[in-house]
Amino acid sequence: MVLESDIPNFLPWLLDQAWFFVRVVFALFCGSLLFGYLVAAIRNGPAKGLIVTRQVVVTAAVDLLCTSPRRIMALAWLSFKESIGQRLVVAFVLFLLILMFAGWFLDPDSPNPGRLYLSFVLSATNGLVLMLALFLSSFSLPGDIKSRTIYTIVTKPVRRSEIVLGRLLGFTAIGTLLLAATGVLSYVFVVRSLDHTHEIQPSDLSLIEKSGYQPGQKQGQTNYAQKHRHLVTVDGTGNGSTDIQHGHWHEVTRTKSGYELGPPLGVLAARVPIGGRLSFVDREGKQADKGISVGKEWTYRSYIAGSTLATANWQFENLSEKRFSTSEGPPKSLPIALSLSVFRTHKGKIERGVIGSIELRNPDTQLTSRIYTFRVREFVLHEIDIPRRQIDKADPDRAIDIYDDLISDDGRIEVIIRCEEGGQYFGMAQADVYLRSQDASFAVNFFKGYLGIWLQMVIVVALGVMFSTLLSAPVTMMATMASIVMGMFSDYVLELASGPEYGGGPIESLIRLLTQRNMTSPLPPGMMKSMVETGDSAYLFALRVVNFLLPNFSTYSDTDYIVNGFNVPAGLLLQHLLSAAAYLLVVCLIGYLFLKTREVAR
Amino acid sequence: MASKSRSKRKHSAATKPANPKPAAEPIAAVAAEKTAESEVVIETRNLSKVYRDFWGRQKVQALKSLDLEVRKGEIFGLLGPNGSGKTTTIKLLLGLLFPTSGEALVFGTDASDVAKNERIGYLPEESYLYKFLNAEETLDFYGRLFKMSGVERRRRTAELIDKVGLRWARRRPLKEYSKGMTRRIGLAQALINDPDLILLDEPTTGLDPIGIREMKDMLVALRDQGKTLVMCSHLLADVQDVCDRIAILHQGELKELGRVDTLLQLSGETELRIANLSDEAQQEIKAVIERDGAKLISSKNPTTTLEDLFLEIVRDSEARPGRRAKGKST
Numbered sequence: 067m068v069l070e071s072d073i074p075n076f077l078p079w080l081l082d083q084a085w086f087f088v089r090v091v092f093a094l095f096c097g098s099l100l101f102g103y104l105v106a107a108i109r110n111g112p113a114k115g116l117i118v119t120r121q122v123v124v125t126a127a128v129d130l131l132c133t134s135p136r137r138i139m140a141l142a143w144l145s146f147k148e149s150i151g152q153r154l155v156v157a158f159v160l161f162l163l164i165l166m167f168a169g170w171f172l173d174p175d176s177p178n179p180g181r182l183y184l185s186f187v188l189s190a191t192n193g194l195v196l197m198l199a200l201f202l203s204s205f206s207l208p209g210d211i212k213s214r215t216i217y218t219i220v221t222k223p224v225r226r227s228e229i230v231l232g233r234l235l236g237f238t239a240i241g242t243l244l245l246a247a248t249g250v251l252s253y254v255f256v257v258r259s260l261d262h263t264h265e266i267q268p269s270d271l272s273l274i275e276k277s278g279y280q281p282g283q284k285q286g287q288t289n290y291a292q293k294h295r296h297l298v299t300v301d302g303t304g305n306g307s308t309d310i311q312h313g314h315w316h317e318v319t320r321t322k323s324g325y326e327l328g329p330p331l332g333v334l335a336a337r338v339p340i341g342g343r344l345s346f347v348d349r350e351g352k353q354a355d356k357g358i359s360v361g362k363e364w365t366y367r368s369y370i371a372g373s374t375l376a377t378a379n380w381q382f383e384n385l386s387e388k389r390f391s392t393s394e395g396p397p398k399s400l401p402i403a404l405s406l407s408v409f410r411t412h413k414g415k416i417e418r419g420v421i422g423s424i425e426l427r428n429p430d431t432q433l434t435s436r437i438y439t440f441r442v443r444e445f446v447l448h449e450i451d452i453p454r455r456q457i458d459k460a461d462p463d464r465a466i467d468i469y470d471d472l473i474s475d476d477g478r479i480e481v482i483i484r485c486e487e488g489g490q491y492f493g494m495a496q497a498d499v500y501l502r503s504q505d506a507s508f509a510v511n512f513f514k515g516y517l518g519i520w521l522q523m524v525i526v527v528a529l530g531v532m533f534s535t536l537l538s539a540p541v542t543m544m545a546t547m548a549s550i551v552m553g554m555f556s557d558y559v560l561e562l563a564s565g566p567e568y569g570g571g572p573i574e575s576l577i578r579l580l581t582q583r584n585m586t587s588p589l590p591p592g593m594m595k596s597m598v599e600t601g602d603s604a605y606l607f608a609l610r611v612v613n614f615l616l617p618n619f620s621t622y623s624d625t626d627y628i629v630n631g632f633n634v635p636a637g638l639l640l641q642h643l644l645s646a647a648a649y650l651l652v653v654c655l656i657g658y659l660f661l662k663t664r665e666v667a668r
Numbered sequence: 669m670a671s672k673s674r675s676k677r678k679h680s681a682a683t684k685p686a687n688p689k690p691a692a693e694p695i696a697a698v699a700a701e702k703t704a705e706s707e708v709v710i711e712t713r714n715l716s717k718v719y720r721d722f723w724g725r726q727k728v729q730a731l732k733s734l735d736l737e738v739r740k741g742e743i744f745g746l747l748g749p750n751g752s753g754k755t756t757t758i759k760l761l762l763g764l765l766f767p768t769s770g771e772a773l774v775f776g777t778d779a780s781d782v783a784k785n786e787r788i789g790y791l792p793e794e795s796y797l798y799k800f801l802n803a804e805e806t807l808d809f810y811g812r813l814f815k816m817s818g819v820e821r822r823r824r825t826a827e828l829i830d831k832v833g834l835r836w837a838r839r840r841p842l843k844e845y846s847k848g849m850t851r852r853i854g855l856a857q858a859l860i861n862d863p864d865l866i867l868l869d870e871p872t873t874g875l876d877p878i879g880i881r882e883m884k885d886m887l888v889a890l891r892d893q894g895k896t897l898v899m900c901s902h903l904l905a906d907v908q909d910v911c912d913r914i915a916i917l918h919q920g921e922l923k924e925l926g927r928v929d930t931l932l933q934l935s936g937e938t939e940l941r942i943a944n945l946s947d948e949a950q951q952e953i954k955a956v957i958e959r960d961g962a963k964l965i966s967s968k969n970p971t972t973t974l975e976d977l978f979l980e981i982v983r984d985s986e987a988r989p990g991r992r993a994k995g996k997s998t
């Protein structure tokens with residue numbers, strides 16, 4: 067899930083990346099210098115080549131220094147004007163059509179329709195915008211060179227860098243327009259599609275006779291709408307709420323004539339999780355770094371045994387009442403979310419789940435809360451709201467307040483989880499339990515998701531412009547498309563590049579195939595073997611370089627967060643912005659060098 | 669006959685001051701002469717261009733060791749048959765192409781220097797403009813590429829649209845323009861920055877007779893403002909009308925270079941127009957002239973037309989290929 071990857075600390079990350087960036091730019095500089103000199107030397111001889119190279123470096127420096135925002139803006143305006151017409155309208159109409167027919171395929175009966183709708187609009191927008199960016203950027207510059215309109219541009223005091231940047235800016239503006247339009251449309255679409263309410267008649271509600279409920283509480287079923295109904299619980303005053311169905315619930319209020327349900331709540335959320343540090347206590351009650359291993363399971367999770375002294379303890383820091391306050395004021399509870407895995411040594415009642423318990427403890431005073439039990443269904447996210455005020459176990463006359471008494475003065479609290487059934491085990495990793503602080507605004511989070519798409523779009527535009535400085539339009543499009551596709555699967559490419567464990571690289575594998583050798587027996591030593599190995603490692607190195615040059619689209623995409631209802635952390639967004647900016651800088655620089663060293667009049 | 673007159677002409681070029689200039693010489697030409705030594709605007713040294721294909725194989729040698737000098741305040745004409753390298757020369761001067769060898773200097777700096785473009789205007793062979801813009805937007809856009817205030821840009825845009833006679837069509841997108849109209853807006857675009865050096869690739873093609881007249885007047889007027897113009901054209905009458913000096917290229921080689929008036933003089937022949945001459949005297953015409961008894965109205969070297977000269981050079985060069993005019997300049 068989203069939270070499994072920790073977001074590294076910002077400053078060390080920044081320093082690390084900045085140092086990396088400097089090295090990359092330096093390597094690029096030296097590489098292109100060497101390459102440029104080689105080309106110049108082949109054309110003009112070694113001595114003249116040196117002069118030519120020097121001249122190019124000097125003029126490039128002057129170009130970059132003299133790059134004028136005024137001319138960039140003029141060229142950006144031109145690119146904007148060039149593509150503002152039909153293409154943008156076509157793209158927008160296409161999106162409208164997609165949304166119109168989406169209703170046929172998106173099933174509101176799914177267990178989490180919010181997730182479904184969000185992932186649909188986000189991926190549709192992403193695809194459409196990247197397509198538009200691809201088309202705009204691949205055809206523009208080659209078109210200008212082919213129609214020779216570029217002659218009237220480069221014979222003005224226009225630097226080649228301005229041509230690259232102007233296009234980048236112009237097409238980014240177009241893409242931004244489309245993205246803004248589709249964004250607003252998508253938002254309205256998602257909210258409208260999910261919006262619904264139910265009805266309940268006073269006669270549908272009946273008093274609850276069971277123990278554990280306060281007097282006057284009533285319960286009943288709503289009518290059937292959007293392919294589900296809710297169980298309503300109201301208190302003596304007639305106000306209350308429904309249960310959670312399809313990822314949402316409704317507020318219930320008493321009106322003169324009966325009851326009224328509000329809009330769906332909780333579907334479009336931007337949860338802000340606060341993660342903690344996990345430690346274990348083993349079955350004898352001693353501190354341990356890890357729980358026990360239950361064998362051939364994923365080692366990511368550690369396990370605690372049921373009905374023993376074993377516990378899993380999370381320590382949370384920097385808490386305060388303010389972080390949990392809601393729009394209605396100070397918090398009435400402490401929301402804890404958990405998704406645990408279960409390992410059973412006997413079957414039990416599968417559908418009933420395994421009982422676990424949760425306890426809060428003040429790490430300074432060691433004061434503990436009551437023990438709350440819950441049933442774990444495996445890998446389902448449980449959200450447990452622990453009421454703020456409760457009676458002290460030890461002293462029934464005393465009340466405990468979570469925020470005042472259980473959170474220590476420096477803002478720490480311990481959450482202790484036990485498995486209450488003997489012979490069953492709970493598995494957990496650090497990210498599996500978090501406190502849910504005050505939600506962020508969903509609209510803002512939605513916007514953040516679009517920012518991620520926007521970054522991808524800008525990168526596609528930049529790649530398109532870069533390739534188009536050298537290649538013809540169709541070739542540019544293919545090259546850009548290839549980069550996008552490989553960028554999408556860059557994790558997989560990296561896996562390829564890190565080399566297979568058995569059987570060697572492609573050449574070695576081929577030899578094994580032809581000589582019918584098995585995967586593990588070593589090749590006979592000698593010339594042949596070392597040649598094969600050199601070839602293979604060169605290939606792997608090339609793969610690694612290519613993978614490095616490709617944009618890592620999957621990292622820029624924050625849709626996972628939005629779709630799963632988590633707030634995109636600001637630090638992560640900033641990281642994406644910065645690394646995208648660095649990538650863009652390098653791409654633009656390469657595009658500039660290409661354009662600088664080519665004759666535009668061919 | 670042709671080759672005879674040619675040799676005579678050459679002779680005259682060597683002994684230049686044989687004939688005094690007619691008094692009616694245009695003032696501007698004199699002005700051009702005066703500044704002749706002062707400022708060199710364009711200089712090419714040994715400029716050569718080989719077009720290569722994708723694999724670096726030689727396709728065409730478009731220009732061979734061109735040496736040229738264009739000075740401030742003159743109209744310089746580049747002549748030559750199709751494919752002789754005129755456009756190539758202009759592109760090299762603009763830095764649109766890189767020379768294979770040799771140098772092209774404009775305003776004393778290398779042609780690939782971008783800063784020089786502040787002072788240059790270029791009218792391409794065909795007007796390569798953005799078809800989705802209208803005349804005003806086009807000029808405004810190109811104006812933005814120069815250091816020019818908004819007010820000045822608008823003033824200059826309006827002024828140039830009037831000057832090229834497109835006021836009535838200034839709001840129409842260029843894709844609706846006729847060839848001549850496109851040519852006109854192309855010229856306006858070349859003049860947006862009030863350039864000191866203007867390079868025009870066949871400026872009169874596509875224009876109607878009035879347009880051609882206006883274009884030529886405009887070129888001369890620009891020259892009279894002290895601007896330098898380089899143009900290439902096939903329309904020899906136009907070249908003869910406006911150019912101060914010409915170079916004739918053939919298959920990438922410079923064949924002829926010099927002042928138009930000098931090149932067209934046939935110094936071995938004399939043309940007399942005499943009035944009130946009796947029949948007897950007519951037979952004794954040489955004696956009469958020797959004795960200075962008759963009234964001599966005019967005596968000058970007859971001129972050939974540029975067309976004759978052009979055809980002769982091209983034919984001659986085809987018969988005996990090789991460089992001829994190297995280093996010769998006026």
Ligand SMILES: Nc1ncnc2c1ncn2[C@@H]1O[C@H](COP(=O)(O)OP(=O)(O)OP(=O)(O)O)[C@@H](O)[C@H]1O
Nearest residue numbers: 668719727728730749750751752753754755756757
């Ligand atoms: N891009 C190019 N690739 C290859 N050869 C070219 C290219 N452009 C021009 N040439 C060749 O270079 C030579 C000179 O061409 P150029 O365009 O300079 O002629 P020109 O004098 O302007 O002719 P025209 O009067 O027809 O305009 C010709 O042989 C032409 O075929």
Ligand SMILES: [Mg+2]
Nearest residue numbers: 754755793869
């Ligand atoms: Mg030409």
